Amino acid sequence: MNAPSMNARPWARTARWVRWYLRELTGESEYDRYCERHRRRHPHAPPPSRREYEVLRTHHRENHPQSRCC
Amino acid sequence: MPTSAMPESAPPAPESPPPSGSARPRMTPRSILLWSTVALVGAVCWGVLALSRGEEISAVWLVLAALGSYAIAYRFYARFVARRVLKPDDRRATPAERLEDGVDFQPTDRRVLLGHHFAAIAGAGPLVGPVLAAQMGYLPGTIWIVAGVIFAGAVQDMVVLFLSMRRDGKSLGQMARDEIGRAGGAAALIAVFAIMIILLGVLALVVVNALAHSPWGTFSVAMTIPIALFMGFWMHVIRPGRVVETSLIGVALLLLAIIGGSWIQESSLADTFTLSPTTLVFCLVGYGFVASVLPVWMLLAPRDYLSTFMKIGTIALLAVGVVVAAPVMRAEAVSDFASSGAGPVFAGSLFPFLFITIACGALSGFHALVASGTTPKLIQKESQVRMIGYGAMLMESFVAIMALIAAATLEPGLYYAMNAPAGLLGTTAESASQAVANLGFTISPDQLTQAAKDVEESTLIARTGGAPTLAVGMSEIFSGVFGGAGMKAFWYHFAIMFEALFILTTVDAGTRVGRFMLQDMLGNVWKPIGRVNWKPGIWLCSGLVVAAWGYFLYTGATDPLGGINQLFPLFGIANQLLAAIALTVCTTVLIKSGRLRWAWVTAIPLAWVVAVTFVAGWQKIFSDDPRIGFFAQRERYADGIDAGEVIAPAKTLDDMHTVVTNSTVDGVLIAVFLLLVTVVIVNAAVVCVRAIRSPGSLATTEAPYVESRIDIPEQAGEPLVGARS
Numbered sequence: 194m195n196a197p198s199m200n201a202r203p204w205a206r207t208a209r210w211v212r213w214y215l216r217e218l219t220g221e222s223e224y225d226r227y228c229e230r231h232r233r234r235h236p237h238a239p240p241p242s243r244r245e246y247e248v249l250r251t252h253h254r255e256n257h258p259q260s261r262c263c
Numbered sequence: 264m265p266t267s268a269m270p271e272s273a274p275p276a277p278e279s280p281p282p283s284g285s286a287r288p289r290m291t292p293r294s295i296l297l298w299s300t301v302a303l304v305g306a307v308c309w310g311v312l313a314l315s316r317g318e319e320i321s322a323v324w325l326v327l328a329a330l331g332s333y334a335i336a337y338r339f340y341a342r343f344v345a346r347r348v349l350k351p352d353d354r355r356a357t358p359a360e361r362l363e364d365g366v367d368f369q370p371t372d373r374r375v376l377l378g379h380h381f382a383a384i385a386g387a388g389p390l391v392g393p394v395l396a397a398q399m400g401y402l403p404g405t406i407w408i409v410a411g412v413i414f415a416g417a418v419q420d421m422v423v424l425f426l427s428m429r430r431d432g433k434s435l436g437q438m439a440r441d442e443i444g445r446a447g448g449a450a451a452l453i454a455v456f457a458i459m460i461i462l463l464g465v466l467a468l469v470v471v472n473a474l475a476h477s478p479w480g481t482f483s484v485a486m487t488i489p490i491a492l493f494m495g496f497w498m499h500v501i502r503p504g505r506v507v508e509t510s511l512i513g514v515a516l517l518l519l520a521i522i523g524g525s526w527i528q529e530s531s532l533a534d535t536f537t538l539s540p541t542t543l544v545f546c547l548v549g550y551g552f553v554a555s556v557l558p559v560w561m562l563l564a565p566r567d568y569l570s571t572f573m574k575i576g577t578i579a580l581l582a583v584g585v586v587v588a589a590p591v592m593r594a595e596a597v598s599d600f601a602s603s604g605a606g607p608v609f610a611g612s613l614f615p616f617l618f619i620t621i622a623c624g625a626l627s628g629f630h631a632l633v634a635s636g637t638t639p640k641l642i643q644k645e646s647q648v649r650m651i652g653y654g655a656m657l658m659e660s661f662v663a664i665m666a667l668i669a670a671a672t673l674e675p676g677l678y679y680a681m682n683a684p685a686g687l688l689g690t691t692a693e694s695a696s697q698a699v700a701n702l703g704f705t706i707s708p709d710q711l712t713q714a715a716k717d718v719e720e721s722t723l724i725a726r727t728g729g730a731p732t733l734a735v736g737m738s739e740i741f742s743g744v745f746g747g748a749g750m751k752a753f754w755y756h757f758a759i760m761f762e763a764l765f766i767l768t769t770v771d772a773g774t775r776v777g778r779f780m781l782q783d784m785l786g787n788v789w790k791p792i793g794r795v796n797w798k799p800g801i802w803l804c805s806g807l808v809v810a811a812w813g814y815f816l817y818t819g820a821t822d823p824l825g826g827i828n829q830l831f832p833l834f835g836i837a838n839q840l841l842a843a844i845a846l847t848v849c850t851t852v853l854i855k856s857g858r859l860r861w862a863w864v865t866a867i868p869l870a871w872v873v874a875v876t877f878v879a880g881w882q883k884i885f886s887d888d889p890r891i892g893f894f895a896q897r898e899r900y901a902d903g904i905d906a907g908e909v910i911a912p913a914k915t916l917d918d919m920h921t922v923v924t925n926s927t928v929d930g931v932l933i934a935v936f937l938l939l940v941t942v943v944i945v946n947a948a949v950v951c952v953r954a955i956r957s958p959g960s961l962a963t964t965e966a967p968y969v970e971s972r973i974d975i976p977e978q979a980g981e982p983l984v985g986a987r988s
Contacts, residue, residue, distance in 0.1 A: 212507070214374070214375065214378070215507045216507055217371075217372060217375040218375055218378045218379065218382075218571075219506035219507055219510065219568060219571075220506065221504060221505065221506040221507055224504055226365065226369075227365055230365050243503045243504050244503045246503075246504070247498075247499065247503040247504045247560075250504075251499070251558065251559060251560045251564070253366060254559050254560075254564065255558065255559050256795055257367070258772060258775040258776045258779055259383065259636055259637050259772065259776070260383075260459070260629075260632050260633060260636065260772055260773060260776040261383055261386055261567075261633075261768055261769045261772045261773065262383060262385065262386050262623065262627065262629045262630055262632075262633055262769070263386050263387060263462055263466060263622075263623050263627070263629055263769060263838070
């Protein structure tokens, strides 16, 4: 996904920035990046669907727990 | 968020082109003026705090003093540590760039990574510790939180993050083994596991104390489970990967659950949700086990998102509330308990016990586990360790300051009626009022009943653990800004929910991490148990981890002397000992890599934390005062049993036996912790002496230099720190 444009009105820009930030923070935008990376490295194989990707991601998360602090 | 991370789409903020790294930038007159002003404002605020006695003082002074100090520390000290000691090099590729795999390693926008890292380090710790420490007055706590974070906590986080980043994101345990040696490494690993168990037990105890006999709180916290399950189903099955929309729905449902709690309390269902501490213990233990064996998408992941959103939202709200409402401090600046050591919340004098009670927010060893976990694998540029390591810790410290303010703006009488152990206060408003008067403070039985009524709880007497106190403080502040007195009960339960949510997330994640550590350790003895996909192994290890923290939770909930009073020092000592291990690793690496001259940067905080924890541990083991020393306590109650008498606050001989068992376990545990940390430190000292005697003889395990290909123009404002010259 692209960076929010700088030309829009201030509030629209802020809203877009917040959306960008939240998508990045939660990892929602990871799929887009994954697809892009996939197309670059394996141009002939179709990238996984969103659903397939989420299964992969959960599986990875299952085996890499991260501690939260107190 | 424990997701593997993110972007490459750098958002806005185009600035001037990067300066060449060679010239040392001088301060312009404008920046000199700016920083002089910041310094002046901070100094004036500290002056006001230090000099005003006996008059009312606004919390805003505290906020400004802290913020001014943070700004100066970040601009000057953190920069000094980065430039001179760590020497990050932005022309060197970070592991995120070199090993990029789109999953674990991924160069991440620094602002996003700051959010991640902050969400991972900040939890209930900085909210609970300062509330308990308010018994010594607000001033010692404030000074320790601010000075501690600047010279110890934030330095530890930044240095560990940097070292781990230079080692492809190795964990603290691995670094201890590689840099110190096998004995030190093994001791560190066992200490980390044991400390985690104590941490989970104590945090869960905070939840139990907050929810006991409170149908409203219990209902709204229980509802987080179906809400999380729904979110998991939504994100996994119906709309895969739509995290933001799901989280917003989740937050809305959560608010409904809080409102619904008020309704439940009035309804015939109230009894169903009125649970005793012991019942809650079994619920939590059961929940902890189920949550740790269920697939992560069902419970853990959605709860984690929910918790992150609530965390950031509520902390922002609290900051606004404190500044707008500008409450007045009602606690004394320094109370008599600071020197007498006879405080009812936790025993012992200011040194060392203040410094272990406030751990998170000033210095927290647990952060070293986060800073050597996911974050170092996501850093885009080396110089960003200052913003992410040091900056995130300053933010957490600010959270601790706000918690301290929330507690110190309560009437002291109410504070002690809520935080002294039940054994001291009795169960009626009259007995509690009398007990508070004996401590030297006043609250009438009517006031106490009214305070409970205001937040629609059946009682506020002996609601120990910090969470209810913070919730009352937050409800005062919030209702002053949003919604008025009628909203107090809502804000109280909002705050309870917010803390319980954090803690349950920590319990979920911690149990899972503990299970992996245990599987790893036991796998060395018997192979199959180490296999991550072998179900019986998973169940067994999860069960063992849950049983271990469940034991401490149970003893805490049933301890006649008050679980928080007994266990919180254990938790504080454990957490600070972990910091000692982390700082030992840092100091060793600095010395081994020829930076003996700068080793004081981590060695001084190390000396401090060792002094604090070992004195505290020593007193906990050897003190003759049964309120402080675990073995003195044991002896007193064991003698009582022999003589056939029951010593208050114990009510029966069974209670007496419970005290004897608990104090023995706690005392032995502290001794074991101290021993483990001593092994690490002695082993490290040997390595350091060898390194000093023949410089350069010992290899460190830094990954080799690879030229970076990433350019980040947006960072231009910040000169390339420590660029090799």
